[in-house]
Amino acid sequence: MTLKPRLESFELKVLRSLNIRMNLKINEQSNYMYLKKGYDGERLFDKWLETLTNAHLILNDLLLEYNGTVFQIDTLLFYSDKIYHFEVKNYEGDFYIEADRWYALTGKEIKNPLLQLKRTESLLRQLLVKKRFNHTIESYLIFVNPKFHLYQAPLNLPIVFPTQLTRFMEKLKNKHSKLKDSHKKLAKELLSIHKDETPYNRLPEYQYDELEKGLICPLCHSMYTTFKPILVCNSCGEKERYPTAVLRAIEELQTLFPDKKITTSLIYDWCKIIKSKSTIRKTLKKKFKLVGYSKASYFVNHE
Ligand SMILES: [Zn+2]
Structure with a gap:
């Protein structure tokens, strides 16, 4: 059951509209494309999760805070034995890893998404401990785009590649799960402390008269x-x-x-x-x- 569905962010809605009704600057346009691609990837993964029929709870797009640090979670999937934490990436093209660093095939270094995954998991774990919940968390980077490839990826990384998604979902579908009250309590608690707006947004200035x-x-x-x-x-x-x-x-x-x-x-x-x-x-x-x-x-x- 999805307790918190995924909705388009305010920033994405406004940028889509402005992109049609006025000329956005190049950086504004690429920010729009970036947000759109991320959202499309997340929706694609949501569709996979919608096929689950065993007892589970899903919370999407949480914005939480621990000790003054705000962090965002794409998807939390609650099962009785553990909570899965998913960070969804819609990367496209060829990438490689070298000495823990991530590069596009052109040689341009990109942000290591595993660091982001670990950081978010650590903040989430500390938050749960503070709230006196001691559920096991298992985190995965989910790559949804079939046009993505990662060279030289070590075998033990917490990553699900597009070609592995079907098998990963089979594993989830076969889980025997019986949710306890503590899971529902935790899900409700997280919903109650979810922050609605991102603390920053990079919207361009716009006036009614200049829009088409x-x-x-x-x-x-x-x-x-x-x-x-x-x-x-x-x-x-x-x-x-x-x-x-x-x-x-x-x-x-x-x-x-x-x-x-x-x-x-x-x-x-x-x-x-x-x-x-x-x-x-x-x-x-x-x-x-x-x-x-x-x-x-x-x-x-x-x-
Ligand atoms: Zn049309």
Whole structure:
């Protein structure tokens, strides 16, 4: 059972939206690609874990703190005998290890992900001891991308390579597990001390006026060019009914500008291709509650 599902981070949501609606600088764009790739890799691994049917608990994306150090955990999988801690990597291409250092095949050194794994495990263990839980933790680096290869990897590393994932999952599936109250208690405890936002983010500055307006295809992220009750994407052929696209656009607007009041005029401007304000108003009325009167009225989420 997944107690804490994985959601896109605020930073990833905003960067995706800005990448479509304005020109990002090269470093902002590569930060977006980096976050997106990481998230896609984690989702891929989630899909593997969703096939588990024995008694387990899953907590995704935890941001915890021990002694002033904030650390992030991709996945914790609770079984009765131990807790698995997974750090998921979506690396692509050829890499090699030499004297405990990791390099891309070009010779460029990269951060040793095993050090990060050990550091996180150590912080997690200390945190559990402090909370008086003494469960065994077993940590693994999970490489999910089939286009990844690591040369000269010693045999005893806590790594699961893409070609080993099927067998690793078989091992997990065959476990006899009966969760105890202490596991549920620990999972709840970790959820209660989970911190919501990363203490830093590297978002670019943006203003409403400089963003391109319009409705976005959910599959390929192109803008829809013409309005019809059933919108059709010119790039990928995706079709959807317009209210779905409008509501998604509103959600995006609320993420980008949480302080803006949702009015018919604002959404009319934001969606751009819908030329009728009454169509916008009708869609808004179905989903939101109207407050205030005439020109000063705006829409709020239902409680
Ligand atoms: Zn499309």
